[in-house]
Amino acid sequence: MPTILSRDVAAESSDKHRSLNALLFRKLMPLLVLAYVISFLDRTNIALAKSHMAVDLGMSAAAYGLGAGLFFLSYALLEIPSNLIMHRVGARFWIARIMVTWGLLSAGMAFVTGETSFYIMRVLLGAAEAGLFPGVMLYLTYWFGRKERAKATGFFLLGVCIANIVSGPLGGALLQMDGVMGWHGWQWMFLLEGLPAVALAFVVWKKLPDGPATASWLSPEQSQEVERGLAAELAEEESAGQVGHSFRGCFADRQIWLAIFVYFCHQISIYTVIFFLPSIIGTYGKISPLQIGMLNSLPWIAAALGAATLPRLATTAQRSRRMLLIGLCVMSGGLLLAAFASPAVALIGFCLTGSMFFVVQSVIFLFPSSRLAGVAMAGGLALVNTCGLVGGFIGPTVMGFIEQATGSTKNGLLIIAAMLVIAALASTRLRQGQERT
Template sequence: MSSPPTTALRDTLGELDRRNLRRLMPLLLAAYIMSFLDRTNIGLAKERLEVDLGISAAAYGLGAGLFFLTYAASEIPSNLIMHRVGARWWITRIMLTWGVISACMAFVQGEKSFYAMRLLLGAAEAGLLPGILLYFTYWFRSGTRARAIGLLLLGASIASVLGNPLGGLLLEMDGIGGWHGWQWMFVIEGLPCVLLAFVVFKYLPDGPATAPWLTAKEAALVSEAAAREQEEGAKAAGTSSGTLLTVLRDKQMLIAIFANWTHQVALYSVVYFLPGIIGGWGHLSPFTVGLLTSLPWVTAAIGAVLVPPRATTPRRSRNFVVTGLLMMFAGLLVATVAGPVIALLGFCFTGLAFFVVQPLLFNFPGTRLAGRTLAGGLALLNTVGITGGFVGPYVMGWAEESTGNHLAGLWISVVLLALGAAAATRLRFSAKDEGTAGS
């Protein structure tokens, strides 16, 4: 094992980390904000699609979820391709195709075309998040990477805080140019992704070696520090080489995958159905619904900023994951049984943990995998998790159609979050602590 870095080297790496964060995060954050706008768009469009196209709640839930099937199926191949061809080309390709398809959602005619476009959109967008997560492993060690992931996921909160009221306003363009408001919303919020793709292609380096703001010596230091930490963690965990089967045989990775899946079921149940739930509380304008829907994402942003940087030890990381899942459990439980005002507070309490749990779990593979196995492991974690994006909306739509109650499907999320929290108590964020009680 290599000797620990000297104080001077640690200071140098710390300064390089800060410089790289400043250079990389604005562009990557913008890309992720654009990707999450689609999630807010389709949630806001739910009621209008039912009225204008006759798409039922169950069909909407199925269509919303189908996105995640092709997304999940394409993630691992996408990450392996990016590992080979480079981040700049591949992230540009992802953004171009998903931006065009997202805008073309404006031309959906009924349930079949809705299903087809959602499947295409999932395949087009697949790979963005796991690709960026893999990209971070080229640049950052574990502590800085957790901070970077937290900042990235903050983009989901920003997209929802801004996108829900903006989407509500765009829905009020109904009738302009003979188009429905939801058609304008998809086009106006889809095409900027295409423009941003060209900015990514011009300014995003494939890795430290091609970063114009680093000297050759600095780039080598960054790459060597990240690679050394990954190799040491992988050796300690016994996963220094292997395939996806290596990941599947790793009990700790399976626990992380399950915990992430329960989190994603709950998250996307809220993302796609909260506007409809709020809209059912009274005669509210689309803008008001969008504004109220954005409130849990304000608390999500607070949680994303305050908590992940404090996960400075393996024990804290695990405890924050468990606590976050229990907070989501408690908040959704309150939301299912309370009146509108208290229910909204419950959703806001749930939102506090949205992006506390996720960045810590996304950081987990980098503590025990390396190289090609890390690329596949990250994609597998997100792939299985994102199938929760199919299960959550599908169950919510089916439950609403069966009971007439917008909230009925949340009970599934409540139960799963309890199971996820129980499983997460067994997580060990350091291979040295495996099998050690209370680590």
């Protein structure tokens, strides 16, 4: 009889836990995802503008690639201080501040007049947006335990997929405003896609709580339950010797640097595809900007399906490693297919690569976060993202020079495919907490 009673209590507790997590997802994730949708629209819409700016401003492929990559240098340099500031001043204020500055600068891209102003605006845009992604990764640790965090991260990364699905048709339509009021279509696109970030910042300021204790939609009991659960998980990990790095200790942790290497290779691939896929599709035949935008959406639909379904399966360290290995190999295979196949099959290859983009990205962050806590978590996650994002500079920059030198992106795709295989092999050495190597 006591066994049946205890089983009923455990079942009731489990149901309450699931119900509370569902509430957290419902209240937090839509707003965070929408913010990320707009941020990705604003950082990547230059991909659709590339050929038009080449004609109107005389911008070369190498200059475009460098400008696309410069965003990530300033973004990376400021991520760690941004995350440490957010840890001190709170998520609501800091995320709203990020959104206002990046929205205004993104709209200001409409006034670019040449390569120099293009470089300057991309650097400023990167500085303005710095800290959003690692800030949200940190913010999720205020609400979700390790098991739920991979699912929450996967949902957040849906923002990238949605942005790239929407950006093609939307950007293509805005580009067709060419000549309206004497402006080029790309100018209208930058202006009209930049201002929504400013408007959404006010919603974030009003609606996003800093943590469970300040969430008006949680009862005091629910707020305490969230904080108790997180505290219990942290205490369990600390007693097992799984966390406790200072931020300085991150730099001496080989596992953190291994996660950075895998993430670096991943980011090279994703941003090269983001910034060059529309122009690659443009080589498939005589296609209008709207058609290019719609075809560009297909790999991101595949990415959304992957992000929505697979990260939740990463419930153990072993499963997480297996998912990284398979995901990185699939990404590599898709790029090889895209490099050698006919246009229709090449697009299937890009879809295969895209399907694993955010499965891999969701799972990577489980490894460093299992070894960190507190301020070290804030700085450590930013360190991983900062170093990884250098790949966002290198990938588009190198691809731009390769395209200008050879007239093709094929060699660039082959190099990235090889790097992904190396990253896949490296991922088998990743460990959570104090797992044996």
